[in-house]
Amino acid sequence: EPEVTQTPSHQVTQMGQEVILRCVPISNHLYFYWYRQILGQKVEFLVSFYNNEISEKSEIFDDQFSVERPDGSNFTLKIRSTKLEDSAMYFCASAPQSGGMGGYTFGSGTRLTVV
């Protein structure tokens, strides 16, 4: 069964450093998403991406965040200057269409720890 692949599975970084989280969505999917989950809390929407541009973003997704699809297969989330409160699980998801019939397929996540 097709799956969304995320790397690395765990990233530890110092406060103020830049991190790039990587995702390979399902190949025939057109819509891409990043969500995050702070430990013990719910999964929160960060950003959606379609046709090489951001289609929607949440209040969490401030100027420190950016997304990119550099080569037509990878989908990356960059945090420019990490803060302690950025520590969370970050999930990438993809979908064949918006409005979600069948929902999104999520990756296994990257656990980001900012120290």
Place this chain on the structure above:
Amino acid sequence: GESVGLHLPTLSVQEGDNSIINCAYSNSASDYFIWYKQESGKGPQFIIDIRSNMDKRQGQRVTVLLNKTVKHLSLQIAATQPGDSAVYFCAVFSGNTPLVFGKGTRLSVIA
């Protein structure tokens, strides 16, 4: 905006019993609903979905019930097994807006 909540943060059931996990949503325009299962260290995994033009949908050992009048959604798991232990999230679509997740219920199955 949409807010999605769950009635109970934890639920413990005996193996073999039925489990019922509840969810409330706020936006009456919500039109598509999904239950996800999240096991430790993994991403959310699709279980079952239902559109707003239905009030019940059944899968293998799982049933989703939708009550649009009171904006309530439930997931029923029949003959709960140890492998069902996980956190369960309801998630809601309203039109083409991104999926909004509820807070999650941790289901623990007692052998």
